[in-house]
Amino acid sequence: MYKVIGTTKSRAFRVMWTLQEMNEPYEQIAANPRSEEALHYNALGKIPALVDGNDVLTDSVAIMTYLADKHGKLTSPAGTVARAKQDAMTFWLIDELDAILWAAAKHSFVLPEHLRVPAAKDALKFEFEKSTAHLSERLEGPFLMGDTITLPDILACHCLNWAVGAKFPRVDDKLFEYAKSLRSRPAFQATAAA
Numbered sequence: 001m002y003k004v005i006g007t008t009k010s011r012a013f014r015v016m017w018t019l020q021e022m023n024e025p026y027e028q029i030a031a032n033p034r035s036e037e038a039l040h041y042n043a044l045g046k047i048p049a050l051v052d053g054n055d056v057l058t059d060s061v062a063i064m065t066y067l068a069d070k071h072g073k074l075t076s077p078a079g080t081v082a083r084a085k086q087d088a089m090t091f092w093l094i095d096e097l098d099a100i101l102w103a104a105a106k107h108s109f110v111l112p113e114h115l116r117v118p119a120a121k122d123a124l125k126f127e128f129e130k131s132t133a134h135l136s137e138r139l140e141g142p143f144l145m146g147d148t149i150t151l152p153d154i155l156a157c158h159c160l161n162w163a164v165g166a167k168f169p170r171v172d173d174k175l176f177e178y179a180k181s182l183r184s185r186p187a188f189q190a191t192a193a194a
């Protein structure tokens, strides 16, 4: 059985949600970032990690992509144009949502206190508003890549939820409804309940 290392309130959520959508059983080890347990699986102390047999994989999106490819779910097949477009969306989300939220987290509680620049958060919120407006425009179907849920939806919804927790500006109604419908999925609910 897969083992997911990381707390539910961390990026480990994305990995567990992916596994839930695929109906793959897993065990969660709710290690905190930089804890001894996290360091046991990743020398950087970062979470999530995934244990698959004798292998330990790191980075949430790398793990999600591995799982999707391995089980042939939540993704277009590698080597197709559809996959290139899906990956472009994934990388855009990492650059324009995840990285912005992560930078804000650094200036809130991750960096040593004397290096935090609270004013940076205004610029990051401005960037986030631009990014989410763009995402809303690009959203044409019920899901980012059309009629079926793929990895970018999990990533986007996780970032939108994170943004609410980080008190970032509210997104428009279209994106709000999109994230709400993703949160109502049984796989999301099961992940959140753990």
Ligand SMILES: N[C@@H](CCC(=O)N[C@@H](CS)C(=O)NCC(=O)O)C(=O)O
Binding pocket: 010, 011, 012, 033, 034, 044, 045, 046, 047, 048, 058, 059, 060, 061
């Ligand atoms: N790109 C990595 C980022 C992992 C990451 O930074 N995770 C946070 C928790 S959500 C962490 O472990 N932070 C501790 C640190 O950076 O020292 C991923 O998506 O897995």
